[in-house]
Structures are given as structure tokens and as C-alpha cells.
Amino acid sequence: MSKKKFNRAVAAAALIATVGSGLLLATPARATATPVTLTIWTFGDVIEPAMLRAYKVIHPEVTIALKKADLDPSMTNLTTSCAAYVQSHRVGSPPDIAAVEVSYSGYWRAYPQCFTDLRTLNTSSANAAAQSLVASSSNIAAGLNATDIKPNYLPWRWEQGVGYNDSVLGLPTDVGGLEVAYRSDLFKKAGLPTDRAKVSALWPTWDKFIATGKKYMTKVSAADKKKGIGFIDNVGTIYAASMNQGTYKYYKNNGTDAGQLLYKVKGKMPVYDAKTKKQKIDPKTKKPMFTTGWILNPNITKAWDYTIKANDAGIGTRIGQYTSDWNVGMTKGTFATILAPAWMMDYIKGQAPTTKGKWDIADLPGGGGNQGGTQLTIPAWSANKQAAWDFMNWYLAPQQQLTVFKTYGLFPSTKSIYNDPALVNYKDPFFNNAPVGKIYLTGIQKLKPIFEGKLERAIDQAIGAGLGRVAAKKQTSLQSQIQVLVDLDKATK
Amino acid sequence: MADIATKERSRPKAAPSPWKQKRPKKPGTGVASLNGKWGYLFVAPFIGMFLIFGLFPVAYSTKLAFYKYDPLSLDQAWSWVGLQNFKDILADETFWISLGNTFEIWALSTFPQMILAIGFAAILRNRFLRGKTFWRTILLVPNITSVIAVAIIFGQLFGRDYGMINSVIGFFGFPHIDFVENSFASHVAVAAMITWRWVGYNSLIFLASMLAIPDDLYESASLDGAGAWKQFRYVTLPGLRNTITFVLIVGTIGGLQVYAEPLTLAGTNDGGSSHQLSTLTMYLFNESFINIRYGHGAAIGILITIIVLIISLINFIVTRRVASEDKK
Numbered sequence: 001m002s003k004k005k006f007n008r009a010v011a012a013a014a015l016i017a018t019v020g021s022g023l024l025l026a027t028p029a030r031a032t033a034t035p036v037t038l039t040i041w042t043f044g045d046v047i048e049p050a051m052l053r054a055y056k057v058i059h060p061e062v063t064i065a066l067k068k069a070d071l072d073p074s075m076t077n078l079t080t081s082c083a084a085y086v087q088s089h090r091v092g093s094p095p096d097i098a099a100v101e102v103s104y105s106g107y108w109r110a111y112p113q114c115f116t117d118l119r120t121l122n123t124s125s126a127n128a129a130a131q132s133l134v135a136s137s138s139n140i141a142a143g144l145n146a147t148d149i150k151p152n153y154l155p156w157r158w159e160q161g162v163g164y165n166d167s168v169l170g171l172p173t174d175v176g177g178l179e180v181a182y183r184s185d186l187f188k189k190a191g192l193p194t195d196r197a198k199v200s201a202l203w204p205t206w207d208k209f210i211a212t213g214k215k216y217m218t219k220v221s222a223a224d225k226k227k228g229i230g231f232i233d234n235v236g237t238i239y240a241a242s243m244n245q246g247t248y249k250y251y252k253n254n255g256t257d258a259g260q261l262l263y264k265v266k267g268k269m270p271v272y273d274a275k276t277k278k279q280k281i282d283p284k285t286k287k288p289m290f291t292t293g294w295i296l297n298p299n300i301t302k303a304w305d306y307t308i309k310a311n312d313a314g315i316g317t318r319i320g321q322y323t324s325d326w327n328v329g330m331t332k333g334t335f336a337t338i339l340a341p342a343w344m345m346d347y348i349k350g351q352a353p354t355t356k357g358k359w360d361i362a363d364l365p366g367g368g369g370n371q372g373g374t375q376l377t378i379p380a381w382s383a384n385k386q387a388a389w390d391f392m393n394w395y396l397a398p399q400q401q402l403t404v405f406k407t408y409g410l411f412p413s414t415k416s417i418y419n420d421p422a423l424v425n426y427k428d429p430f431f432n433n434a435p436v437g438k439i440y441l442t443g444i445q446k447l448k449p450i451f452e453g454k455l456e457r458a459i460d461q462a463i464g465a466g467l468g469r470v471a472a473k474k475q476t477s478l479q480s481q482i483q484v485l486v487d488l489d490k491a492t493k
Numbered sequence: 494m495a496d497i498a499t500k501e502r503s504r505p506k507a508a509p510s511p512w513k514q515k516r517p518k519k520p521g522t523g524v525a526s527l528n529g530k531w532g533y534l535f536v537a538p539f540i541g542m543f544l545i546f547g548l549f550p551v552a553y554s555t556k557l558a559f560y561k562y563d564p565l566s567l568d569q570a571w572s573w574v575g576l577q578n579f580k581d582i583l584a585d586e587t588f589w590i591s592l593g594n595t596f597e598i599w600a601l602s603t604f605p606q607m608i609l610a611i612g613f614a615a616i617l618r619n620r621f622l623r624g625k626t627f628w629r630t631i632l633l634v635p636n637i638t639s640v641i642a643v644a645i646i647f648g649q650l651f652g653r654d655y656g657m658i659n660s661v662i663g664f665f666g667f668p669h670i671d672f673v674e675n676s677f678a679s680h681v682a683v684a685a686m687i688t689w690r691w692v693g694y695n696s697l698i699f700l701a702s703m704l705a706i707p708d709d710l711y712e713s714a715s716l717d718g719a720g721a722w723k724q725f726r727y728v729t730l731p732g733l734r735n736t737i738t739f740v741l742i743v744g745t746i747g748g749l750q751v752y753a754e755p756l757t758l759a760g761t762n763d764g765g766s767s768h769q770l771s772t773l774t775m776y777l778f779n780e781s782f783i784n785i786r787y788g789h790g791a792a793i794g795i796l797i798t799i800i801v802l803i804i805s806l807i808n809f810i811v812t813r814r815v816a817s818e819d820k821k
Contacts, residue, residue, distance in 0.1 A: 072762060072783055073782075076782040076783065079564065079565065079782075079785060080564075082564075082565055083564030083565060086564065086565055086566070086567060086570075087564060087570060111565045113565070113567055114565060226668075227654070228653075228654045228669070317654070318653075319653075319654060320673075320760065323648075323652070323760070324648065324649040324652050324655070324656075325652045325653060325654045325655050325656070328652075328654075328655045329654065329655070332655075334654065458783075458784060461761070461763065464766075465761075465763065465765075465766040465767070466766075468674070468765070468766030469766045469767055472671070472674040472766060474674070474766070474767055486586075490585065491784065493581075
């Protein structure tokens with residue numbers, strides 16, 4: 001081969017290589033497009049269908065099957081699916097992405113074998129290539145793992161998806177936040193201030209909030225009281241709101257999978273008779289017997305006491321949230337306040353469209369607040385981990401979360417857009433043009449990570465039932481606490 | 494062409510059917526052998542399904558009842574606990590509450606429903622009733638409605654503050670009834686749902702049985718001077734005795750399985766703040782799938798089976814006594 005010929009051959013090869021790789025770069029999505037079906041298991045409105053349609057435009061090869069269930073059943077399904085994987089090593093069964101609510105995060109953290117450590121996955125070039133197709137879609141570079149995208153997210157929300165060995169089990173979706181939605185027209189009628197700054201100033205603490213409620217109730221006629229008119233929709237919501245303002249709940253982080261259950265460790269509780277459910281009397285001293293018990297967390301006791309105090313003050317309507325009575329009451333003005341996470345604003349708009357402009361948003365008593373939160377996880381048995389990771393990175397990217405916030409009111413978990421004017425200056429005409437973006441932003445930035453233990457959901461339910469019994473006047477606060485202890489004995493055995 | 498024709502003609506000889514071949518050789522045994530061997534094939538689909546979905550789960554859950562089973566555990570999923578699951582269940586107050594609730598709901602739904610159903614059937618039997626098919630169809634419509642839809646609609650009817658029933662109660666000046674928190678009222682609400690759904694179905698069963706009572710009996714009764722009520726009391730009711738037993742047994746089995754109605758009304762898996770709406774099946778589901786204690790769930794399943802056996806035994810004794818009364 002002559003030198004000239006050789007040069008020509010090299011040039012040709014180089015040309016082919018350049019053009020070829022250029023073509024590859026131009027159409028990598030098409031070049032690697034093998035049809036994939038991603039199954040996503042969620043509950044509530046964690047995943048917005050409109051966003052899935054947008055993803056379908058960018059990735060025609062990805063079909064997304066969304067399966068919605070109630071929260072508890074969806075966790076049950078995940079348990080069954082993981083059991084099939086752990087016991088029979090079955091791979092490839094659904095789901096490819098599972099939404100896990102924060103009250104279950106402690107439970108799942110004890111079973112890391114069920115999930116893929118998201119640090120081991122790297123984004124493919126699929127999204128980067130598809131970027132050019134849709135202008136509003138943000139750029140997702142190739143080769144990103146969970147550690148790379150961590151700086152984007154709100155730290156305490158990120159921590160809720162992290163296991164003990166620092167493995168990342170899930171990416172945070174929206175942040176709930178928690179503020180008080182109030183009816184300014186009803187406040188005006190009751191002689192209370194209506195301006196949101198003045199309303200916030202009414203209740204720096206929960207005690208003051210209850211006092212305001214009492215004041216409101218003095219203006220409610222006896223006939224209306226009989227009809228069930230109240231200040232807040234359900235006093236039970238005060239419990240969770242107040243509890244979440246602490247840094248731990250029923251468990252303390254002791255570096256183990258489950259955490260240390262702070263139950264019956266110390267504290268003064270009556271000795272109860274299991275059968276009569278009454279306090280035992282010491283046969284010698286004839287005095288009521290006390291022992292160590294209850295949950296050793298002053299914050300839990302405080303939250304319980306606030307709730308009982310609010311209940312005794314008669315400021316709540318006792319309507320269960322998400323019941324038909326609640327939906328009707330929202331329009332009828334049965335209650336003047338709701339403790340509302342950001343996503344609930346959309347629910348209020350949908351259920352009570354005629355109350356537009358009458359609502360406003362004030363600060364939560366006792367500092368910032370949060371309610372719930374969800375992580376998206378990739379189960380260890382998924383057969384489409386790459387596609388799932390690519391999708392999650394796109395769906396939870398700051399740009400997409402901003403779109404979801406504007407359309408559905410879900411507050412973004414990505415702190416990188418917290419100074420975005422679209423978010424900071426966002427006002428909602430339904431809520432009397434309240435600067436919703438700024439209010440929730442201030443609230444969620446006050447929060448610290450809360451340690452979530454293994455059986456938190458079960459304990460929450462036992463205590464919730466206990467508060468319900470007091471509200472329904474079935475038991476006194478003390479009797480109910482005794483019953484809660486019996487239930488906790490069972491739940492934690 | 495000719496070749497093919499001859500081939501086709503010769504085919505039966507080349508490959509004779511095994512049946513045709515056997516039949517002339519062993520006359521008499523042909524059909525019997527057919528039953529013996531091919532019979533299995535015909536029942537195989539049922540046997541297969543029964544083994545997979547019937548026998549296997551029963552055997553598996555019987556094993557489960559004696560173990561503590563952690564399905565997500567990597568190393569030790571099964572650990573033998575003997576009778577501990579049963580002890581736990583029997584010591585659990587919720588079990589006894591659920592048992593009581595189940596029977597209360599059963600009694601509140603079965604007996605009024607039976608009286609209503611017999612009443613409807615008596616009306617439908619009326620010779621002069623117009624549009625019989627229409628009324629019969631209307632009666633059956635609730636039965637084909639989804640349980641969940643029924644439960645949601647009734648839940649709205651029974652709403653404490655704005656439910657239609659409480660609006661009526663409030664109109665007459667009585668205090669509103671909390672159909673979720675109040676134990677007895679909540680059972681009435683669930684019983685109302687069950688009654689509404691099943692009364693038409695049972696009416697049709699009673700109607701069929703009433704139509705089987707010969708008209709001569711009524712004619713001779715009226716000749717003897719029996720009015721409508723006496724005819725009903727002394728002709729219709731005795732004729733329905735077996736049907737009543739049947740409806741009672743079916744109703745009892747259904748009553749022990751009540752699940753969707755109380756679940757939807759309570760809104761929680763544990764049946765409300767004091768488990769006032771928890772039934773046996775809800776308790777089973779809650780223990781196995783919410784508290785993830787499969788051993789407990791299996792033990793509850795076995796206890797339910799034992800309860801059904803006891804009730805069946807009582808039914809059997811009562812039915813036999815009724816039958817012997819018939820002979821007298």
C-alpha cells in the first residue's frame with residue numbers, strides 16, 4: 001500500500017468514524033430504542049398523568065403503566081412482590097418504580113434487599129439526546145448517579161430516602177409543607193383579623209391557636225354549634241402537625257436498622273388493669289399506682305396534650321378528612337381553618353370552587369411544618385432499572401417539578417429552584433392572591449430531618465385511634481392512653 | 494389425481510383409529526376403558542385448578558398458622574412457634590370485638606332481610622300484579638351493583654353532619670347519630686347496605702319456592718274460610734320452611750365474610766377508633782397484610798373455619814329437627 005493510498009484510507013476511515021459517531025450522537029435514542037414498559041405503583045397523586053404524556057413524546061419507546069392503590073394496600077403489594085423476590089429469587093415482576101410514603105420509610109429501610117441502591121445506577125444518554133426534541137424539558141446529562149444529583153434536593157427530604165449504610169433507596173418527590181388555610185370571610189364575621197400577617201401573628205404557638213379557636217367559637221350561635229360548626233376541621237390533625245415539628249418521633253436513631261423504640265422507657269404512666277382498663281390501686285397505700293411508661297418523647301406528649309386541649313375546647317368539627325362531610329363542609333363554611341400541605345390547595349379548589357377568593361394562607365403555629373412525603377424507589381427485582389432511573393431523573397428534575405408545581409400545586413423537593421422567580425413570586429388568586437410560593441418556602445426551610453422508625457405507621461394509627469376515642473367521647477384522655485399502651489404492646493411485640 | 498384418490502381411500506387402513514381397532518377386539522370393555530382413562534382428562538381442568546387455588550392455599554396456610562413467617566427476611570423466614578399464634582389471637586381483645594361485631598351485623602342484616610324478602614315475595618306472587626317481570630328485575634338490580642359503589646353511596650347517606658338520614662333526623666329535632674363512631678349505629682348502617690343488596694335476591698328465591706306451593710292448598714284454605722293472613726300463616730310459611738333454612742345457611746356464610754361494607758364505612762383497616770366496625774375478615778386482613786403477621790392471619794383463618802363448622806353443625810341439628818317435625 002502506497003503512502004497516498006494509506007492516507008486516503010485513513011481519511012476515509014476518519015470520515016466514516018466522524019459521520020458515524022455524529023449520526024449516533026444525533027439519534028442515539030432511536031439507535032438504542034428498544035421498547036420498554038415501565039410499571040409504576042403509586043397512591044394518591046404522586047405521579048401526574050399529564051407529565052407522563054410529555055415523557056411519551058420525548059420517549060416513544062417507553063410505555064408507562066401507572067397502577068394506583070390506597071397507601072396501605074400499595075405497601076402490602078410491595079411486600080408481597082418483594083417476598084417473591086427474596087424467597088424465590090423471581091426477577092422481572094412489577095413494579096419497576098414504587099412510591100414509598102415517608103411513614104413506611106423506616107419499615108422499608110429495615111429491608112434494603114428489596115431495593116436498588118440508586119448510587120449504583122447511572123443515567124444513560126437517552127434524556128440528553130431527547131432534550132433537543134422538547135424545549136421546556138431540562139437537560140439530564142448522561143452518567144449521573146444518586147450522589148451526583150443529591151445537591152439538587154432539599155437535604156431533610158433527601159435523607160428520608162437514605163438507608164443506614166448510606167445507600168440511597170429513593171428519590172424525594174414533592175414536599176408537603178404545612179400551613180394554615182383559613183376562610184377570611186368567616187374570620188371577619190367572627191371579629192378576627194383577616195390580613196394574613198395579622199392572622200399569623202394571632203398564633204405563634206399552638207396554645208394561642210387554640211385560644212383563637214375559642215374566641216371564634218364564642219361568636220358561633222348555639223344553633224350553629226349544634227349543627228356542628230367549628231373552628232378547625234379536625235383537631236386530630238394538630239397531633240401530626242405538632243409532632244412533626246420535633247426532630248424525632250417514636251424512635252431514636254441509634255445506628256441500627258430499626259432504631260430504638262422510645263416506648264415504656266421512662267415517664268409517668270398509670271398502672272392499668274388489662275381487663276377493667278382502670279388504674280390499679282396500690283393495696284397497701286390505697287393510692288393510684290404509677291409506673292414508667294408512655295413514649296419517652298416530650299414532643300409526643302406535648303402533641304397529644306395540644307390535641308386533647310383543642311378537643312376539650314370544642315373548637316373542632318370532628319369531621320374526618322377526605323369524607324363526604326368534609327367536602328361539603330368546605331363549601332358550607334362548617335370550619336374556618338384547615339392545616340393544609342401545599343398539595344391540599346388543589347384539593348380545596350376542586351371540592352369548593354365557589355369559595356374562590358375567600359381562602360387565605362397563614363403560618364403554621366409553632367414554626368415550620370410538614371405532612372407526609374414520598375420517595376420513588378426502584379425495587380431490586382425490576383428488569384428495567386436503567387429505563388426506570390432515566391425516567392425518575394427526568395420526572396424529578398427541577399424543571400419538571402416546577403411545571404408540576406404550577407399545574408398541580410405540588411411543592412418541589414429540589415432546592416436548586418427555590419430562588420426561581422416563578423416559584424418565589426407565585427401567587428394564587430383562589431387563596432386571595434396569597435404569595436403561596438414564599439409562604440411554603442419559608443415553612444419547609446425551617447424543618448430538620450426527622451428520624452423515621454420501623455413500625456411508625458402502626459404506632460401512628462394506634463395513637464390516632466386513641467385520639468379518635470377521646471374525640472368521640474368514648475374514653476377520657478387517660479383511659480385512651482392506657483388503651484394505646486395495650487395496642488402498642490401488641491403492635492411492637 | 495388417481496394416486497391421491499387411492500391414497501385417501503387407503504388411509505383408514507394405513508392408520509386405523511385406536512378406538513375402532515380396539516372396539517371389535519374387546520367388545521364390552523371399550524366404553525369402560527374410555528371412561529377410565531379419558532375421564533381423568535375431562536376432570537383435569539377442575540382438579541388442576543382445585544389443587545392450585547383450593548388445596549394448596551389451605552395446606553399452606555395451615556402450615557403458616559404454626560409458624561412466624563417473615564417473607565422479607567433473607568436468612569430465617571420461617572420459625573416454628575407452635576400454638577403461639579392461636580394464643581396471641583385468643584388473647585387479643587380485637588378478635589373478640591370482631592367476632593361480636595360479625596355476629597351483630599349478621600343478626601341485624603339476616604332477620605329483617607328475611608322478613609322483607611318473604612313480604613316482597615308474597616306481593617310478587619299476587620296474581621293480579623301488573624308488570625311482574627319489571628318488578629322482579631328491579632328487585633335484583635341492587636344485587637348486581639358493585640359492593641364498593643353501594644358502600645360509598647350509603648356512606649354518604651349515613652354521613653354524620655350532612656348525610657340525608659341525619660338531615661331527616663335533624664328535621665324532627667333529634668340529635669344527629671354518628672353512624673361511624675357509634676358502635677350499634679354503625680352496625681345498623683352496614684346491615685342496611687347488606688339488606689339492600691341481598692333482599693331482592695332472596696325475594697326471588699322465596700318467590701320460586703312460593704310458586705311451587707300448589708294452588709289447591711290455597712283454594713281449600715279459602716273454602717275453609719281462611720283470610721289472606723291465615724293463608725299466609727298456615728299455607729305459605731310452612732311451605733317455605735326448607736327455603737328459609739337454605740337462605741339462613743347461605744346468609745350465615747355470607748355474614749361471616751362481610752368485608753367491603755364495614756371497611757369503606759370505617760375508612761380504616763382496623764375498623765375505626767375502637768374497632769367498632771372490625772369484622773373477622775377485616776381482622777384477618779389487618780393482621781396479615783397491614784401488621785405483616787402472616788402466621789396470625791392464617792390462625793384467624795383456621796379459627797373462622799372452626800366457627801363455620803360449629804354453625805354448620807347447629808344448622809344440621811336444627812334442620813334435622815325441622816324435618817322430623819315435618820314427618821309428624
